Amino acid sequence: MCGFKGFTRLDLASLKPTGKHSLALISGILFFLVVAATTEVIVYLLDSKNQEHERSDVVERVSTLRARLEGELNSTLHLTRGLIAYVATHPDIQEPNFSHLVSEILSQGRNIRNIGLARNNIITHIFPLAGNESALGLEYEKNSKQWPAVKQAMDAKGTVVAGPVNLVQGGQAFIARTPIYTRQGITGLLSEHKPSYWGMASIVIDIPSLFQSAGISEQTDGLSLALRGKDSKGAQGALIFGDETLFQRSPVVQSIVLPNGSWQIAAIPISGWGSDLTPIWLLRTSGWLLALLIGALIAALVETRATNLELALHDPLTGLPNRRLLEDRMQQLLEHHKRNKTGFGVLTIDLDGFKAVNDRYGHRTGDNLLQIAAFRMQSSIRATDTVCRSGGDEFIILVDDVHSRGDLEKAQHQVINKLTGNALVEHRTIQLQASSGIAFYPEDGETLDSLLKASDRKMYSNKRSGQVFDIESANQRN
Known part of the structure; x- marks a missing residue:
């Protein structure tokens, strides 16, 4: 049994190769250094001028x-x-x-x-x-x-x-x-x-x-x-x-x-050369404070922009790419594999019985279950593959660089095996079950819509013929 007690979105975000915090920090430091260096140049020129005037x-x-x-x-x-x-x-x-x-x-x-x-x-x-x-x-x-x-x-x-x-x-x-x-x-x-x-x-x-x-x-x-x-x-x-x-x-x-x-x-x-340093120190202090302020503001702006961009392209609950980012990456895959005459796959996954979990235990439990599912899928794919949440309890995985339908089915089985099974959510054991369908490029379609529709049809076909999640029996086992 796999348990993920207290699993949060922060854990998921840490799995993504995102550099927004680093970019914000680097941008802030860069602007801080630029303003600080400018301040020091101005201080040097002013000090030199004062010394020249004094002399x-x-x-x-x-x-x-x-x-x-x-x-x-x-x-x-x-x-x-x-x-x-x-x-x-x-x-x-x-x-x-x-x-x-x-x-x-x-x-x-x-x-x-x-x-x-x-x-x-x-x-x-x-x-x-x-x-x-x-x-x-x-x-x-x-x-x-x-x-x-x-x-x-x-x-x-x-x-x-x-x-x-x-x-x-x-x-x-x-x-x-x-x-x-x-x-x-x-x-x-x-x-x-x-x-x-x-x-x-x-x-x-x-x-x-x-x-x-x-x-x-x-x-x-x-x-x-x-x-x-x-x-x-x-x-x-x-x-x-x-x-x-x-x-x-x-x-x-x-x-x-x-x-x-x-x-x-x-x-x-009498008081020595450059004894009256008050204006210089005031200028230097003001400049460095301004550098800190500008650096902090730039860092905040860059991080805010990166966060907004991430929110626009990622699911806020699971941290996975959303449908918009999926379509962009899928379009890139289509163009790449069309040029190279190679194949890739689309894997559609739907969590079975998820509505019953929401109705019985509330949205908080449902959200935690979605996060666990996202983590399991994310950890079962390669770095070159992409898993996204397309909405509700539906997920889509782009499996890059597969040479045959058999390779795609093997990847499908690996994901489903890792995804399904018992999950510990808020001291409750809930059985995760899922239905899935696949579409292979170019046999099942050569466009984004055709591949997604083919994968959806296969997934719903498997759902109708497969075992449906039974929340009551899971509750009795608890």
């Missing part, structure tokens, strides 16, 4: 700071040109003249701490003298700390800005040293004689005052700044102020041009 803004601000610092430094150095020119033509400059000239310079130069002259590299003049007396008589060549910078200026034959240096009297300063050359003849006038090295002019520039005048500090205008290039050595020079690691954080770097050298100023936003 451009920093470049503009650093350029302003660089120009201010260059301007402040150059204006300070420019004030001493008159003194250097005077000494070049008056190598025996006297202290009163020197003090008078320098006092005028200091009245205009807000960043200058003192100015000195070193004839033959020995400091002979310095103003203001107060607090700087110990510097008089200093020989540069014997001072290991200052001689390299002095020698650098001599070799360059021009101004070199050294430092920062720590001052004895406190604070830090840059020292701009300019070599002085004379061409004085016997008459005291300039001659064509070869220029002669007179000595060195040094200007001590107060660093805090210089940076304050230029409006520069370690954090200025929303920027973190660092300056390097000690002794005018540019990128090879030591740090002047700021955080040295800032030069490794993709900063905007610009050169501050000095006479015979340079400094490098680096800047990044």
Whole structure:
């Protein structure tokens, strides 16, 4: 006895090679990926544009700071040109003249701490003298700390800005040293004689005052700044102020041009590059949520469409193909076997006594019995065959690729043997019986209608001559 207790349509549907759920899932994932990828491309482009704009803004601000610092430094150095020119033509400059000239310079130069002259590299003049007396008589060549910078200026034959240096009297300063050359003849006038090295002019520039005048500090205008290039050595020079690691954080770097050298100023936003990610994250989150929504909607639409298509072509109770799908497949078989001059069969099956089951036990029991019958028929045929429910308790099976009527009858017996017998339905044992008829293409017909009519006639003939299902006797056995 074969029992199928609690058999549901879901079990039947799982037997069919349907891919609607997979198709819906794949479609949903595909659209999700497309929208998500589009979102990421937009985010990337927007982020790149924001970074470009942010960097451009920093470049503009650093350029302003660089120009201010260059301007402040150059204006300070420019004030001493008159003194250097005077000494070049008056190598025996006297202290009163020197003090008078320098006092005028200091009245205009807000960043200058003192100015000195070193004839033959020995400091002979310095103003203001107060607090700087110990510097008089200093020989540069014997001072290991200052001689390299002095020698650098001599070799360059021009101004070199050294430092920062720590001052004895406190604070830090840059020292701009300019070599002085004379061409004085016997008459005291300039001659064509070869220029002669007179000595060195040094200007001590107060660093805090210089940076304050230029409006520069370690954090200025929303920027973190660092300056390097000690002794005018540019990128090879030591740090002047700021955080040295800032030069490794993709900063905007610009050169501050000095006479015979340079400094490098680096800047990044105080909060770092790309610190305001709120718009980007809002866009990314919205895009991914939209991708999920669209993916879910597409998956639902594809599955709904597939379900509707399946319902249009399949019996909702048993999950088997319906009459519409049967006719379509049968038409394909007709065309195929007509071309290849081969045969196929049509098997019509009618459940005996099914109306009595419905009347006695109700439609629920009848529906379960139909599902069991569908399962048994489905499991008794080949993958190339098709079983459909044509209506009520009638089923039609298309048996593909049979070579003779004998092969078709063999398939008929196999299906009927598997179909008939006791079935356990809701704790009741009901005997399944069926009548069947066959039609063989092309002997019994060459069209859809002719084959179905031939099969029906044979089935009803067998039903009239066969044993009819007895529900009362089955009930007594229960």
